[in-house]
Structures are given as structure tokens and as C-alpha cells.
Amino acid sequence: MASAEPPAGRGSAAPTLALEDVRTAQERIRGYVHRTPVLTSAALDALTGARLSFKCENLQKVGAFKARGAHNAVLSLTDAEALPGVLTHSSGNHGAAVALAARNRGIPAYVVMPSTTAEVKKSAVARYGGIVTYCEPTLRARESVTERIRAETGADFVHPYNDLRVIAGQGTAAVEFIEEVPDLDLLLCPVGGGGLLSGVAVAAKSLRPGIRVVGVEPALADDAQRSFRSGVLQPGTDAQTIADGLRGALGDKTFPLIRAHADDIVTVSEQAIVRAMRTIAEIMKLIIEPSSAVPVAALLEGAVSAREQRVGVILTGGNVDLDRLRWV
Amino acid sequence: MASAEPPAGRGSAAPTLALEDVRTAQERIRGYVHRTPVLTSAALDALTGARLSFKCENLQKVGAFKARGAHNAVLSLTDAEALPGVLTHSSGNHGAAVALAARNRGIPAYVVMPSTTAEVKKSAVARYGGIVTYCEPTLRARESVTERIRAETGADFVHPYNDLRVIAGQGTAAVEFIEEVPDLDLLLCPVGGGGLLSGVAVAAKSLRPGIRVVGVEPALADDAQRSFRSGVLQPGTDAQTIADGLRGALGDKTFPLIRAHADDIVTVSEQAIVRAMRTIAEIMKLIIEPSSAVPVAALLEGAVSAREQRVGVILTGGNVDLDRLRWV
Numbered sequence: 001m002a003s004a005e006p007p008a009g010r011g012s013a014a015p016t017l018a019l020e021d022v023r024t025a026q027e028r029i030r031g032y033v034h035r036t037p038v039l040t041s042a043a044l045d046a047l048t049g050a051r052l053s054f055k056c057e058n059l060q061k062v063g064a065f066k067a068r069g070a071h072n073a074v075l076s077l078t079d080a081e082a083l084p085g086v087l088t089h090s091s092g093n094h095g096a097a098v099a100l101a102a103r104n105r106g107i108p109a110y111v112v113m114p115s116t117t118a119e120v121k122k123s124a125v126a127r128y129g130g131i132v133t134y135c136e137p138t139l140r141a142r143e144s145v146t147e148r149i150r151a152e153t154g155a156d157f158v159h160p161y162n163d164l165r166v167i168a169g170q171g172t173a174a175v176e177f178i179e180e181v182p183d184l185d186l187l188l189c190p191v192g193g194g195g196l197l198s199g200v201a202v203a204a205k206s207l208r209p210g211i212r213v214v215g216v217e218p219a220l221a222d223d224a225q226r227s228f229r230s231g232v233l234q235p236g237t238d239a240q241t242i243a244d245g246l247r248g249a250l251g252d253k254t255f256p257l258i259r260a261h262a263d264d265i266v267t268v269s270e271q272a273i274v275r276a277m278r279t280i281a282e283i284m285k286l287i288i289e290p291s292s293a294v295p296v297a298a299l300l301e302g303a304v305s306a307r308e309q310r311v312g313v314i315l316t317g318g319n320v321d322l323d324r325l326r327w328v
Numbered sequence: 329m330a331s332a333e334p335p336a337g338r339g340s341a342a343p344t345l346a347l348e349d350v351r352t353a354q355e356r357i358r359g360y361v362h363r364t365p366v367l368t369s370a371a372l373d374a375l376t377g378a379r380l381s382f383k384c385e386n387l388q389k390v391g392a393f394k395a396r397g398a399h400n401a402v403l404s405l406t407d408a409e410a411l412p413g414v415l416t417h418s419s420g421n422h423g424a425a426v427a428l429a430a431r432n433r434g435i436p437a438y439v440v441m442p443s444t445t446a447e448v449k450k451s452a453v454a455r456y457g458g459i460v461t462y463c464e465p466t467l468r469a470r471e472s473v474t475e476r477i478r479a480e481t482g483a484d485f486v487h488p489y490n491d492l493r494v495i496a497g498q499g500t501a502a503v504e505f506i507e508e509v510p511d512l513d514l515l516l517c518p519v520g521g522g523g524l525l526s527g528v529a530v531a532a533k534s535l536r537p538g539i540r541v542v543g544v545e546p547a548l549a550d551d552a553q554r555s556f557r558s559g560v561l562q563p564g565t566d567a568q569t570i571a572d573g574l575r576g577a578l579g580d581k582t583f584p585l586i587r588a589h590a591d592d593i594v595t596v597s598e599q600a601i602v603r604a605m606r607t608i609a610e611i612m613k614l615i616i617e618p619s620s621a622v623p624v625a626a627l628l629e630g631a632v633s634a635r636e637q638r639v640g641v642i643l644t645g646g647n648v649d650l651d652r653l654r655w656v
Contacts, residue, residue, distance in 0.1 A: 037367070059614075127371075285386045287615060
């Protein structure tokens with residue numbers, strides 16, 4: 001997706017998103033999403049030398065933070081705009097989140113998925129009543145099928161991350177987090193397309209200017225780090241990282257917000273990601289998906305300086321196929 | 329253990345435990361244990377036809393509610409009583425809980441474990457600094473080794489469940505639960521030795537007289553149900569239920585409290601227990617141990633009438649050996 005978009009950096013006309021937009025989103029989605037618990041673990045503090053708090057978005061509706069952005073987008077439509085339904089493409093949690101939000105609004109959700117999508121993700125979208133159209137697993141096929149459905153239905157397109165309504169919704173996770181743990185020094189979250197990181201960075205820096213906000217991605221798919229550090233939006237990679245939710249590239253809305261508000265993007269190894277998943281399961285009794293384990297991996301691997309700091313980690317999702325779960 | 333104890337029923341001089349004891353325990357252990365989150369799931373409500381709330385003691389310190397009772401027992405000792413340390417026998421979570429509580433008090437914890445105990449449980453006790461003595465896996469060996477250490481050290485014995493201090497501590501889970509969800513119609517928890525069920529029943533019935541409190545155990549180890557229904561304390565079974573935490577028999581303190589305050593004890597199949605564990609992992613993203621899955625199994629199997637009711641379930645613990653996890 002991003003490869004088809006123009007590069008954007010600090011020099012571009014930056015999209016405007018402010019704390020107020022995130023606050024509005026918070027009011028809008030209240031009652032539709034869980035206020036997820038924040039958990040701590042003395043054992044993990046001992047292991048990392050930091051004072052950690054975990055915002056458990058794996059315990060969110062649809063099992064991922066994506067419920068926030070999808071609800072904000074769908075609920076911000078006027079009745080006339082909402083009537084034809086909403087449309088997205090996703091091979092993951094965003095599709096399920098849009099389907100749930102649309103069901104809550106009482107409108108149809110059209111979800112374009114590659115035919116190669118795992119069964120567990122297909123059935124999640126179907127569970128919430130999403131109308132699925134399968135396409136060939138190519139960018140061109142996805143775009144043409146999406147465009148055809150948009151033309152036929154008039155449905156409103158809700159991009160998985162490159163959409164300010166979605167970004168504002170994801171930012172609500174940071175507002176809740178800082179309400180609960182006001183003295184965070186550092187906030188970590190995964191970065192793929194950057195919807196979460198950009199919303200979180202805007203909200204966290206507004207609420208607590210001294211906080212550091214750092215995105216984490218797999219070293220195998222380090223395009224966001226290269227974009228961030230070079231100032232030039234890099235295309236996504238095809239890298240087969242286990243963190244399959246983080247393969248997307250930044251978009252022309254998320255990139256400038258991240259450049260303006262985040263402090264850094266660091267990377268972690270595949271082995272550290274798997275180890276982090278298992279550590280969270282063993283110590284915290286939580287199932288998280290590989291993409292969610294990435295910030296924990298950064299702490300375990302020392303990819304980010306966190307010792308003796310008050311660190312917030314957003315555990316973004318828990319949707320894994322238990323039969324295929326790889327602990328080692 | 330219980331087989332060596334006299335039968336006790338409604339006719340016996342019942343041990344006294346009141347809400348006030350549980351309130352005192354709550355004050356005493358505050359800051360030492362987590363106030364665990366209460367979670368809900370629309371998907372599980374749809375699956376069971378009930379309105380469910382889950383008190384997540386799998387997210388408790390040491391990964392189980394046992395932290396509550398152990399802390400209450402250890403913290404209620406006078407300094408003079410505490411000085412020689414505390415002593416228990418346990419092949420499970422109670423040993424780790426007593427070790428942690430003793431470490432927090434700054435006193436030694438002696439834990440007698442069968443030599444056949446799983447490595448994962450041995451290492452949990454060691455992690456919290458417990459001083460482990462292994463014994464032959466027989467009741468006689470356990471009792472003689474425990475008695476010898478008590479004589480040698482003067483340590484205070486903290487029984488895993490048949491101890492009013494422990495029972496009062498476990499009851500704090502129900503107080504917190506009802507504080508958070510005041511309109512519960514039904515409260516479900518597993519029953520093995522009955523420490524949790526007796527404390528929960530005393531607290532819940534005092535706070536909300538109309539509530540039903542039902543214990544659940546594996547059909548393979550239905551001694552608590554037989555005790556409850558016959559009024560005569562039955563010995564434990566050797567049944568190899570997957571819910572290994574529930575093999576103990578009721579004690580002479582827990583039995584009369586349960587007879588006086590609980591409404592029923594129902595049983596579930598082994599298959600339902602495994603299915604419940606997996607359901608909680610898939611839908612709620614929580615790892616629970618088989619003993620914790622038993623009340624969920626009762627809901628899935630219809631062993632307890634819960635439709636259209638407000639049901640509280642205590643998820644008691646999350647300590648499983650991930651390498652041996654059986655999902656199917």
C-alpha cells in the first residue's frame with residue numbers, strides 16, 4: 001500500500017491530529033470497547049530491571065486494540081454516510097474490528113481478504129457478520145476488488161491504519177493508560193503501518209510531554225525504522241517475520257505523525273519475539289500474538305534503554321491459532 | 329489428609345468464620361496481593377446464555393488465589409510467632425504462596441513436597457526462596473516429615489486449606505468480586521479441599537444473602553459433592569483427573585462451613601474441563617490451569633443452571649507447564 005503512496009516527511013503538509021481528537025474518540029467509543037486492565041508483574045520487573053505496566057489490549061473486544069480505531073471510524077459517520085455500510089481490506093484483526101463496529105452500528109461491513117488468509121482470521125470476520133470477498137493475494141487484486149466494491153455499494157472505506165479516524169481511536173489506549181499510570185517515563189508499542197504508534201504518540205506527548213514514545217518492529221521488517229531515521233518513507237517488506245501483523249509500511253498519514261511525535265523506532269530479533277510470547281504466557285498467564293510480543297522482546301533483548309524507568313507496554317492483541325502456537 | 333480427620337457435618341461444633349474475619353484479612357493483605365481484574369466476554373455470554381464476569385486470580389501473585397490465604401496466615405502471626413518461620417506441605421500453588429508471603433515477612437518458609445512433584449512446581453517454590461524438603465509421595469511420609477520439621481524449627485504450620493486464616497484470606501476474592509459486580513445471582517468456584525469455596529461462601533452470603541454459591545469439581549473426584557449431599561465427610565480419591573489441584577478432600581474446618589453456606593456442589597467431565605481451558609484461551613486470551621477450568625466447564629456442560637443470570641466465575645490459577653499443555 002505505502003509503496004504506491006508519495007513519500008512524506010517533516011517537510012510535507014503534516015496531517016493534523018490533536019489530543020482533542022483522541023478525547024472525542026474516547027467519548028465516542030465508550031461502551032463499545034473494553035477499558036482494558038493494566039497489569040504489573042514483579043517477576044518481569046526483576047527480569048528487566050524496569051518498573052513495567054502492561055495495557056492488555058489482547059483482552060480488548062475482537063482480541064485486539066483495532067476495536068478502538070474501527071469503532072471511532074464507524075461511529076463518526078453521519079447516518080447518511082453510514083447507510084451504505086463500510087468497507088476495508090485486511091488479513092487480520094482490523095477486518096474483524098470493522099465488522100463488529102458495523103454490526104454495532106447496524107450497517108453492513110464489506111471486508112476484502114486475500115484468499116490465502118488463515119481460516120482463524122476468516123472466521124473471526126464472519127463471526128461478527130462481515131461480508132467477505134476474497135481476492136488474489138496481490139496488492140493490485142486487493143485494490144481493484146476494494147475499488148469495485150466501493151463503486152458498487154458506496155460504502156465508506158476505513159483503512160487499517162492510514163486514516164485519521166482510526167489513528168485517533170487507537171490513541172485512546174494511551175489516554176486510558178496514562179490515566180491509570182500517570183508517571184510513565186517510556187511508552188512502548190509495536191509498529192507496522194503505524195496507526196497505533198501515531199495515535200499513541202500524539203496522545204501521550206500531549207498528556208505528558210516528558211514521556212519517551214518508542215515503536216518496536218521486527219528486524220526482518222525494519223522499514224518503519226528506516227523511514228523514521230531517513231525521513232523518507234520506505235516501502236514495506238515481504239519479510240516472513242512471525243509478527244505477521246507488522247509487515248505493512250507506514251502511510252502518508254502515520255509517517256509524519258510518527259516523525260513529529262515519536263522518539264525512536266527500534267528493532268528486535270525473531271528469537272526474542274518468540275521468547276517474549278512465551279515469557280508473557282508463563283509469567284503473566286496471557287496469550288499474546290507475535291506482533292504484540294515485539295515491545296516485550298525489546299525489553300528482554302535490551303533494544304531499548306529502560307532500566308529503573310517506569311515503562312508502559314501496550315500488549316496489542318491475543319489472536320493466535322492455538323493449534324499452531326509456537327512456544328519455542 | 330482428610331481421611332485421617334473425624335467426620336464433621338451440620339451437627340458438629342462448627343468453626344466460626346464471619347465476614348468480619350474476611351474484611352480483616354482484606355486489610356491485612358492489601359499491598360501484598362493484586363486486586364485482580366474482573367473481565368467480561370460477549371462471546372462467552374452468547375455461548376452460555378448467561379451474563380458472565382470472571383475474577384482473574386490466574387493473574388494473581390504466584391499465579392493463583394492461594395496468595396491471598398497464605399498472606400493472611402503469615403501476616404496474622406505476631407512477631408514472636410513469626411520468628412521461627414512457617415511450614416506447609418503442598419505439591420502446588422500453596423507452597424509457592426507461603427514461600428512468597430514468608431519472604432515478604434522476612435521469615436523462612438519450609439515446604440514439604442513429594443519427590444514426584446513436577447519440576448515447574450518445585451522451581452516456583454524455590455523462586456520465592458522456600459526451603460524445600462522432599463518426601464516419599466505418601467500421606468504417612470508427608471505427615472512425618474512435616475511433623476519432624478515442625479519439631480525441629482518451631483515453624484507455624486499453614487495448612488493449604490483447613491485453616492481459618494487461609495479460608496478468610498481466600499474469601500477476600502469474593503469481597504472484591506462483589507464490590508465490583510454487586511448484582512451477582514450466582515457465584516461459581518472450584519472445590520478441592522474447600523478453602524476457597526468455604527471462604528467465598530461465607531463472604532458472599534453475608535454481603536448478598538440472595539446469591540447462590542456453587543462449588544464445582546471433576547466427576548472423577550466427586551468426594552466433595554458426596555460429602556456435601558450426604559452430610560458425612562468423605563475421604564479424597566486417587567482419581568487421575570486433569571484438574572490436579574482438586575484431588576484433596578474437604579477438611580473438618582472447610583466441610584461445615586461449606587455445608588452451612590454453600591448451595592450445592594456439581595461435577596463436570598474431564599472432556600468438558602479441557603474444552604473449557606481451551607475456550608478461555610481462545611476467547612479470553614487467558615491461560616488457566618485445569619483446576620480453574622472446572623466452573624467454566626460446568627457452564628459449558630449445563631451442569632449448573634445459569635441462563636439469563638448474572639454469574640461470577642473465579643478463575644483460580646494459571647500455572648501450567650506450557651510444554652505439556654493439552655488443548656484437546
